[in-house]
Amino acid sequence: MTTRVKRGTKFVVSNQWAVERLVAANPQQILAAGNGLTPDSVIARLTGLGYPVLVVYPKSLDALYADIQLIGQAIDTATQAAAVVTDLRAHAKSVADAVANVARPRTFYEVGVFQGTIYTAGADSFLASLITIAGGEPITGDPLSTSIQLEALVAADPQ
DSSP states (O other): OOOOOOOOSOEEEOSSOOHHHHHHTOOSEEEEETTTTSOHHHHHHHHHTTOOEEEEOOSSHHHHHHHHHHHHHHTTOHHHHHHHHHHHHHHHHHHHHHTTTSOOOEEOOEEEEETTEEEEOBTTOHHHHHHHHTTOEEOOBOTTTOEEOHHHHHHHOOO
16 A cells, blocks of 8 residues: 655654644644554544644554655655665664574563653564564563553563
């Protein structure tokens, strides 16, 4: 499936939305985060106002590569995007080759702590795939919220 997006000159990338402020900027293209990071209601409101919204949320390196190429197409830099993807693929292969025959430690990546809640890589997330490629066994949180309970983290026994 090919998605066509018209070229724009202003881009807004954020996970904190103030719709009125965004509309006041009169963007020609909006990039939004998927997986609920940009609420569906905000995306619907913006598209309802006539703004093109490109929603991306890569769950793996392959999905990241596809998103880079899609964004490159959207901003008329497809050639440069393809070069970035080629370079990233080479680096990822180099890392994967370097750790191919080593033990896979249980790895916890703390994204942050907010109001006592611990956030980490979600199951089947881009962050989890990076840990796997780097030779770790990711300790993941909830696939949607990416939170993990302290008890679950301790039980997972990160190395």
